[in-house]
Amino acid sequence: MWSAQPTNNVDLLLMGVLRRGPAHGYAIITALRERSDGEFELAEGTIYPALHRLERSGLIESALESVQGRRRRTYALTARGRKEFASRRRAWQGYVASMQAVIA
Amino acid sequence: MTDSPVEDYLDDLLRRSRSDARTTRRLLDEASDHLHATADELHGAGRSRVEAEAEAVRRFGPVTPVVRAASHSSLRALVLETARAALFLGGCGLVAVGASGLVALVMNAVAGRSFVGGQTLFPGHGASVQETADDAVVLRVIAGLLGLMLLLGHLAWRRQVRAPQLLPAGLVDALGAAAFAAGTAGLAIASADQAARTGASGVGFALSGALVALPATVFFCVRAARSLLARPRQTPLPESR
Numbered sequence: 001m002w003s004a005q006p007t008n009n010v011d012l013l014l015m016g017v018l019r020r021g022p023a024h025g026y027a028i029i030t031a032l033r034e035r036s037d038g039e040f041e042l043a044e045g046t047i048y049p050a051l052h053r054l055e056r057s058g059l060i061e062s063a064l065e066s067v068q069g070r071r072r073r074t075y076a077l078t079a080r081g082r083k084e085f086a087s088r089r090r091a092w093q094g095y096v097a098s099m100q101a102v103i104a
Numbered sequence: 105m106t107d108s109p110v111e112d113y114l115d116d117l118l119r120r121s122r123s124d125a126r127t128t129r130r131l132l133d134e135a136s137d138h139l140h141a142t143a144d145e146l147h148g149a150g151r152s153r154v155e156a157e158a159e160a161v162r163r164f165g166p167v168t169p170v171v172r173a174a175s176h177s178s179l180r181a182l183v184l185e186t187a188r189a190a191l192f193l194g195g196c197g198l199v200a201v202g203a204s205g206l207v208a209l210v211m212n213a214v215a216g217r218s219f220v221g222g223q224t225l226f227p228g229h230g231a232s233v234q235e236t237a238d239d240a241v242v243l244r245v246i247a248g249l250l251g252l253m254l255l256l257g258h259l260a261w262r263r264q265v266r267a268p269q270l271l272p273a274g275l276v277d278a279l280g281a282a283a284f285a286a287g288t289a290g291l292a293i294a295s296a297d298q299a300a301r302t303g304a305s306g307v308g309f310a311l312s313g314a315l316v317a318l319p320a321t322v323f324f325c326v327r328a329a330r331s332l333l334a335r336p337r338q339t340p341l342p343e344s345r
Contacts, residue, residue, distance in 0.1 A: 052131075070137045
């Protein structure tokens with residue numbers, strides 16, 4: 001079930017950011033905020049359990065790196081994740097088109 | 105409370121986490137990196153260190169939803185790992201049944217069909233010795249093929265989904281060893297009981313299973329011992345600041 005609330009579509013949003021290239025959590029949140037013109041102000045901490053869940057599902061993968069003495073985990077879409085993202089995006093676009101047709 | 109809101113937040117996150125150790129450690133690692141990165145940026149933009157950290161914590165959100173989301177995620181992973189372990193053990197069990205069918209086939213050829221088919225453990229509802237001997241082969245081999253499919257499914261699942269180990273090391277193998285040991289003992293007793301009642305007739309029915317269950321027990325014991333004796337992987341804890 002789709003919802004206009006970003007919190008209900010976190011997986012799709014996260015995959016949408018990662019589709020453009022690997023990123024760590026902080027960069028993902030920044031990209032979400034900037035690309036939505038500040039519309040999507042998620043509680044930043046809640047993206048990490050979602051990222052972990054996506055990784056366990058095999059849709060994204062992660063690698064550890066060291067940046068300025070801090071350990072940082074970078075996430076990237078897997079091939080399966082790209083397919084899944086394309087499929088979910090089509091479904092979402094179909095939903096939006098249907099909503100638009102009704103409320104326009 | 106200290107003069108570092110970020111450290112206070114991380115302490116709270118650690119205290120209230122209900123996830124497994126690895127999930128908690130990873131969450132702390134990432135939260136620490138995220139909060140310090142935000143605080144550094146805000147500090148660089150002119151805020152005091154404490155103000156910058158307090159704002160970073162505010163943006164990160166309250167501990168409760170983070171802990172709850174991680175806990176749900178962790179529980180789901182545990183359920184999936186348990187299901188995967190059940191698939192593995194079930195597959196191994198069925199493959200062992202299939203292998204016992206092949207042993208029964210050899211017994212039929214070497215010792216005659218009555219050695220397997222003459223069993224009285226499970227009355228065959230009028231089935232002849234020959235039918236029982238043949239069923240002991242065919243039905244078990246079918247079960248074995250089903251077990252092979254389960255094991256292939258388990259293998260594909262493992263390759264597809266990379267997951268941290270949440271079940272204790274060696275638990276699945278220990279369960280497998282216990283199940284096969286119980287099977288070996290039960291089938292050996294049944295064989296002895298059959299032999300005491302009917303001589304050689306029908307002994308092969310249970311004995312063919314015991315002959316497979318015994319090496320399977322040894323196999324799982326070795327795997328369990330290796331898992332239990334293996335050195336734990338050294339994963340560094342999050343650095344304290």
